[in-house]
Amino acid sequence: xxxxxxKAALEKIIKKAEQDALIKKVAEDSDVNSAEDATSYxxxxxxxxxxxxxIDGLED
Amino acid sequence: MAIKNKISKLxxxxxxxCLKALGSFLLIRRxxxxxxxxxxxxxxxxxxxxxxxAEQFDIKNEDLFNQFEVFMDAYNELIESLQIDPEHLDHExxxxxxxxxxxxxxxxxxxxxxxxxxxxxxxxxxxxxGDLTKFVQEVVSxxxxxxxxxxxxxxxxxxxxxxxYAQEFNDNKNIDxxxxxxxxTGNKVQQNLEARKEWFKKLMFIKKVGKxxxxxxxxxxxxxxxxxxxxxxxxxxxxxxxxxWREWQNKENERVKKHFSKEExxxxxxxxxxxxxxxxxxxxxxxxxxxxxxxxxxxxxxxKSDVVKALKxxxxxxxxxxxxxxxxxxxxxxxxxxxxxxxxxxxEDAIRGEADALKNYLDNHPAVxxxxxxxxxxxxxxxxxxxxxxSGWINDEGIPxxxxxxxxxxxxxxxxxxxxxxxxxxxxxDAILAITEFxxxxx
Numbered sequence: 231x232x233x234x235x236x237k238a239a240l241e242k243i244i245k246k247a248e249q250d251a252l253i254k255k256v257a258e259d260s261d262v263n264s265a266e267d268a269t270s271y272x273x274x275x276x277x278x279x280x281x282x283x284x285i286d287g288l289e290d
Numbered sequence: 291m292a293i294k295n296k297i298s299k300l301x302x303x304x305x306x307x308c309l310k311a312l313g314s315f316l317l318i319r320r321x322x323x324x325x326x327x328x329x330x331x332x333x334x335x336x337x338x339x340x341x342x343x344a345e346q347f348d349i350k351n352e353d354l355f356n357q358f359e360v361f362m363d364a365y366n367e368l369i370e371s372l373q374i375d376p377e378h379l380d381h382e383x384x385x386x387x388x389x390x391x392x393x394x395x396x397x398x399x400x401x402x403x404x405x406x407x408x409x410x411x412x413x414x415x416x417x418x419x420g421d422l423t424k425f426v427q428e429v430v431s432x433x434x435x436x437x438x439x440x441x442x443x444x445x446x447x448x449x450x451x452x453x454x455y456a457q458e459f460n461d462n463k464n465i466d467x468x469x470x471x472x473x474x475t476g477n478k479v480q481q482n483l484e485a486r487k488e489w490f491k492k493l494m495f496i497k498k499v500g501k502x503x504x505x506x507x508x509x510x511x512x513x514x515x516x517x518x519x520x521x522x523x524x525x526x527x528x529x530x531x532x533x534x535w536r537e538w539q540n541k542e543n544e545r546v547k548k549h550f551s552k553e554e555x556x557x558x559x560x561x562x563x564x565x566x567x568x569x570x571x572x573x574x575x576x577x578x579x580x581x582x583x584x585x586x587x588x589x590x591x592x593x594k595s596d597v598v599k600a601l602k603x604x605x606x607x608x609x610x611x612x613x614x615x616x617x618x619x620x621x622x623x624x625x626x627x628x629x630x631x632x633x634x635x636x637x638e639d640a641i642r643g644e645a646d647a648l649k650n651y652l653d654n655h656p657a658v659x660x661x662x663x664x665x666x667x668x669x670x671x672x673x674x675x676x677x678x679x680x681s682g683w684i685n686d687e688g689i690p691x692x693x694x695x696x697x698x699x700x701x702x703x704x705x706x707x708x709x710x711x712x713x714x715x716x717x718x719x720d721a722i723l724a725i726t727e728f729x730x731x732x733x
Contacts, residue, residue, distance in 0.1 A: 251537075272615045275618055285601070288597060288598050
């Protein structure tokens, strides 16, 4: 594996770790045990992901 | 004043730590190369990270095992607590570090004075007790080093150690006075130590006075060095252990959040923000090239923010995500009906699926790709203009002839950008034209 490929692989790992942490955070913050119905829970998760996910190059 | 007290407190902790940690001089000597138990033959690695090396000591004795475990826990916690941006050091940080140093020291002493390590024939471990005590000592030394880098390079722990040895030499009649390892430095060390502490206090005073202090450069050099060290640490962690790095970042974010939720800090931040805004406004109104570049930068940031808002609003309405939303709703229903690790995992997987789809949608949306390409060209212009500004070529004494071609070229590039992008990015192009007009007026 050359240097560039290693760098790309590493970046992929970092992105995955970031994404994992983000999903964990959203899942925890969204309180799955709340009594609300499944549709509004799903919408709330979506809005939270939308707020948390950053667009590469525009929100760095 | 507060930071000075905190630093003084930490220095005191360092003093106490060193005095205690070096108290067991004879036991430390047991760790010297050449010390072997008669029935010991297991080789122990002497390099690598401490966590891996600690794993080598598969301790059978329960008491020693527990002592060693809690000792390593204290070390890990201490090291983690010390990896904090100097700018964010606060009372709590110092308190925590101080308590952990005490804890580490106590646990260190417990291991070093554990009679099991001197039991001779009743000793059951596969490794040399000298290797363990040597390792423990190395861990303590490493903690000292890390602590030194946080507390300030001015604290010379090796001198403290020398001083401690000197005191041991005087106080303990059991120590061999002919030992080559003992350094006799007497009061001179104490004097140096005091001088160094005073130096550090002065450094903190310079910090408190701020940039108006004639020796502010000293503090600036000191803090730059520490910030660079911290950045290196983070960069390295990001590459070697991304998960740990993310955990660390989350903790840091939590801590910063907590810091800024306090009323006094909110007030301080408000004052700083007002000062910063005033500074930016002053630069913008200064009628200089720097002011025009600042204006352009702000417009670029606004444009980016507008694009992000528009795209996220679009994504919020896009039916493309309906299947993902349904998958999450279904997983939630299943979990409500039958809460179990399996249904919980299914829900997490559904969230992950939506997160991946959303990230991909946002990052690769044609509007984002286009804006990023366009902005790259605007950034190139902005950077060149900034170089002209930072170099001080444009001043009252006239522009040097050798840089005029560079500036003419910059004007041409700015006007080309305006021609190409004025329909999509009118505000940005107006800011660019203001820069080209300014340069033309000076040429």
